[in-house]
Amino acid sequence: MTFEPLASDFYSYESLLNDRELAAIAELRAWLESEVRPIVAGYWDRAEFPAQIVKPLAELGAYSFAWDETKPFENSAVFRGFIAMELARVDPSVATFVGVQNGLVNGTLSICGSAEQRREWIPRIASGEIVGAFGLTEPLSGSDSAQGLRTTARRDGDTWVLNGSKRWIGNATFSDITIIWAKDLADGQVKGFIVPTSTPGYHATKIEGKVSLRMVQNADITLEDVVVPESHRLQNANSFRDTAAVLRLTRAEVAWAAVGTAVGAYEAALTYAGERVQFGKTIGSHQLIQDLLVKSLGNITASLGMVIRVSEMLDSGEQRDEHSALAKAYATARMRETVAWAREVVGGNGIVLDYDVARFFADAEALYSYEGTQEMNTLIVGRSITGRAAFV
Known part of the structure; x- marks a missing residue:
């Protein structure tokens, strides 16, 4: 399949990819355009997730880009970033679903699981046989998860008993397993557990009334004396530092x-500008519209340069928390500006789903906040550059 560069890739960043990677992106792009773009507005409006895309995404390799048992992260972080970008440019909810399945769930298993756990669970996630969720955030604990987790884990012989609640957990209304992070009552450390959602005492309730990422099935989870075996405890997750290692990996992909x-x-705005006629000519012929489009392209181009570099640093082992935090903070801020300018280009039509812009405009708000709020990422970078923590 022939790869056609995006017009929005003004500096030809995609030329950094090799032929195998470009072919994979071309195949994914063609499928997204033919099978996903035509249906997303309807599913977004109904706040439903199109379950029929789960298996095809697996067949395209979307859940297996992050891990190979013989060579961790065989696919470069830069390539994985371009995949995340490709998904999001068609629909951010689909990108979020894949980000949970591949980055958060398979990423957790890759980093925190034992060899046996990786062999048991990663192929099942990668093939789309099962769907995973990642349970960290709680009703009263978001930005302060490192110290503020209230969900508990108590060792009882060869089993663990989990109690607590989680909130905003993507995929959780239909996931087969959920990675639950809980504080061990014995040592106070955060540990991770693979919890089949059929386990007695596990309950997930869909969060209704969202105005952003409406296709993502976020849930409130309650855990009432949920018993899991020691074999389901992530063997290499012994403190929140291990949780943070997963988030460092995925935060950069949220920036993508x-x-x-x-x-x-x-x-979408550029297409509209070339079709909409006002004052006897297309609005793309007017200076103020061109100004909005150029500023948007500048934001995209600058953000792409940053996320590519932070992914290169991940590949070389140089990336630290502050690097991914700056990328997430900057890219989401520029995204927020850009979707607002796009809505301005489309005018009144920018608040209906017919022209795509409204969906991106609304979905941007969730990306701006999840995987670390703007404020938290700013403080992570601020601590790095000043040597002083200002979190409280």
């Missing part, structure tokens, strides 16, 4: 998804 969201809104 933010770029994709900006690209999707910009492309």
Whole structure:
């Protein structure tokens, strides 16, 4: 399949990819355009997830880009980033679903699981046989998860008993397993557990009334004396530092998804500007519209340069928390500007689903907040550059 560069890739960043990677992106792009783009507005409006895309995404390799048992992260972080961007430029909810399945769930298993756990669970996630969720955030604990987790784990012989609640857990209304992070009552350390959602005492309730990422099935989870065997405790998750290692990996990919969201809104606005006629000519012929489009392209181009570099640093082992935090903070801020400018280009039509911009405009708000709020990422970077923590 022939790879066609995106018009929004003004500096030809995609030329950094090899032929195998470009072919994979071309195949994914063609499928997204033919099978996903035509249906997403309807599913977004109904706040439903199109379950029929789960298996095809697996067949395209979307859940297996992050791990190979013989060579961890065989696919480069830069390539994985372009995949996240490609998904988000068609629909941020689809990118979020894949980000949970591949980055958060398989990423957790890759980093925190034993060899036996990786062999048991990763192929099942990668093939789409099962769907996973990642349970960290709680009703009263979001940004302070490192110290503020209230969900508990108590060792009882060869089993663990979990009690607590989780909130905003993506995929959780239909997941087969959920990675639950809980504080061990014995030592006070955060540990991770693979919890089949059929386990007695596990309950997930869909969060209704969302105005952003409406296709993502976020849930409130309650855990009432949920018993899991020691074999389901993530053997290499012994403190929140191990949880943070997963988040460092995925935070950069959220930055990529933010770029994709900006690209999707910009492309929709550019198309509209070439078709909509006012004052006897297309609005793309007017100076103020061109100004909005150029500023949007500048945001996308600058953000792409940043996320590519932070992914290169991940591949080389140089990336630290502050690097991914700056990428997430910057890319999502520029995304927020760009989707607003796109909505301005489309005018009144920018608040209906017919022209795509409204969906990107609304979905950007969730990306701006999840995987670390703007404020938390700012404080992570601020601590790095000043040597002083200002979190409280």
